[in-house]
């Protein structure tokens with residue numbers, strides 16, 4: 579039985595044994611349920627938070643357009659056997675406009691950070707509040723948001739949060755498109771153009787497997803597949819620091835962001851110095867995202 583809660587105090591009172599937190603912004607899909615299933619397998623109590631964090635949206639229009647469907651989300655959370663669906667009102671998270679922001683030097687500056695001013699301060703601040711308010715032992719984050727994962731991992735270390743940040747592989751639709759709540763805003767034409775993102779990244783992963791280690795050449799393989807799309811960036815970066823690097827000589831991420839129509843998508847592959855890659859988990863049928871809506 580999943581209990582819905584709206585205050586930090588209630589969520590803390592539900593703690594017992596090893597507590598796992600899965601922070602989300604709702605409009606859930608198999609990427610989120612993979613995190614929840616992993617938490618369910620590893621923790622005694624699983625808390626799934628659903629909160630569209632206004633502080634991390636750098637574009638007001640994106641916040642307004644962000645898809646929401648709480649009823650469906652609660653059914654999905656329930657189906658994974660989570661104990662708590664934590665759905666706070668904005669007032670619970672921000673009882674007063676916050677005078678305190680969490681800034682993680684450097685990690686949040688490049689890649690996404692360079693294109694979304696204030697975004698990572700918003701992410702780090704809300705994650706710090708969730709960690710402080712709920713006090714989980716483990717918190718689950720997707721590799722799809724690689725820079726966010728690096729940032730949150732470093733923040734937890736720097737601020738001595740007694741939590742283990744657990745990275746989880748990117749879940750992809752059967753044709754390779756990384757699952758994102760924003761995918762529902764793509765029309766059929768844009769959706770097929772969006773496939774170039776994962777195809778480019780996977781082609782680069784193939785090249786890495788064949789021995790390519792040059793960052794520039796790996797990036798160019800992706801750019802070729804993107805064809806006439808103009809990405810915000812395509813960049814090989816250190817996975818821990820999100821700092822751009824020129825050679826695949828350490829655990830890395832090849833990351834990109836690209837606007838298709840009015841939807842901005844991000845994707846990446848995790849690459850190892852031996853040329854191996856995490857290509858993600860592929861669904862074998864259409865995502866629940868497009869269910870009977």
Ligand code: AMP
Pocket residue numbers: 601602603604608609610612613718719720721722723746747748749750756757758759
């Ligand atoms: P969001 O609701 O988009 O803020 O995402 C909540 C969590 O789910 C974050 O840790 C994301 O990285 C993760 N997530 C989102 N999409 C995917 C995906 N396709 N595969 C794996 N994790 C994902």
